Amino acid sequence: MGRTLALVLPVVLVLSGTLAVTRVSWSGNDSSTSALAASSEDVSRRAPSRTPQDVLRDRLLVELQEKSPGVALTHLQEAVNDRPSLGRHCASIARALGRAAVRAYGPVRAQSFARPVCDTSFASGVAARQT
Template sequence: MKHTHTHTQRTRHGRGPARRIGRSLALVLPVVMVLSGTLAVTRVNWSGSGSSPSVLAASDVSSAEVAHRPKALAPHEVLRDKLLVELQEKNPGVALTHLQQAVNGRPSLARHCTSIAHALGRAAVRAYGPSRAQSYARPVCDTSFATGVAAQHT
């Protein structure tokens, strides 16, 4: 009785049809995904206005237009600006309280807390004078507010 090992030899050496299909997919699928993703991104209306579904090509925007566009502010810069206005309109104590609440509510802002508190301290000296500004000092962000007051005063 003679047994042929044709089937076991093909699968053992990886030359079966499933292996060929798998290799073809492994080569073609990433290319298809990248191209379809690129096309999808160019079709999305990133401006936020729903008026025009046009596609923006890179050649449609001049370098002068790009250079004169206002940059979007980072979340910590928006918070800093808001708190500086609040310091002017109300007082540094309110701004420091809101800074602490913002950092507690959004921990990603914690690494910017000291620079924001320092800026609030400097602004408080300009608005209220060194003695009155120091009276608002709190242990928010490791006394960075007080450091900002001292730095502006000297």
């Protein structure tokens, strides 16, 4: 009888401990769904795709920091020439470049990079950042 109890007792304790751990709400909320089910739902959602103009703007902002606003403006003009559908976003991208140029170079030096890309949107971005 003692040997049987010595063999059965650890098995019962392991099983009851395992069941107790699976019933604990590890996520911190009192919902009846398990934490594993909640996390698998989060993983199955796709990240929102980025628009071409967002990708271009982010690339040009990095280029402005690493090279110069002049290089970024040249590449903006080339991108709009290559993909005319980006033309309607050109002004907002140029204004964002102007604001970033003021942060990186100061208002006077940033204005020196201005050129007629997308009308004068870069200059208006510089001017807007000054006020």
